[in-house]
Amino acid sequence: MLQFAQVTRLSRAFFARPTLAVARSLLGQRLVKRHQGQRLSGLITEVEAYIGETDLACHARAGRTPRTDVLYGQPGLIYVYLNYGIHWMLNFVTETEGFPAAVLIRAIQPQEGIALMQQRRSSSKHIANGPAKLTQALGVDNRWNGADLCAPTSDLFIEHCPLPPAARILTAPRIGLGLTPEPWLSKRWNFSIHLNPYQTH
DNA sequence: AGCACGATTAACT
């Protein structure tokens, strides 16, 4: 995986791969947000893949619209959307430009800036073990939609920090899909780190 | 212009 590492940040080549491969290999890597000179970070512990217009759980099922435009952009772009009118969700665009797919970040294990993240999460016991919890903790909202995770100056990026080879990866059906029809409902496109407690399930 | 519905969370019983 060293092939994808620049100095510290993951390069665009990392995201320009099949979405399931990107999702798996994001586990264990460090998500970093710079905030007024301070680093907020955590290891990615749970992700989900959303792949193309045929995936009826993917927003791109509606085709190219104002909202999904980012998904059709170059790999490494940040896709942020509002869910339930309340929660911001953080995704990274994958595969080739023109093909709409992304990985949703569902949980991180907090590492740096925990005091600030805890403050933003009020008194909650759980700082970042959920897709909307981690955006709240990191301070990510729609202003990041369309931004480039791989830009050298980006204040949001991922540091090369792969899982140890012995670590086991769990797969599961994606969460919260509701009435999404089969076979998409049962696709095991949720990935998490075996035995890591910082997860949504 | 109006409507139903979320890739969720926290606060209930």
Added chain:
DNA sequence: GTTAATCGTGCTC
């Protein structure tokens, strides 16, 4: 286990 909160989006009229 159940439910309210809350609003952008895409679809229908």
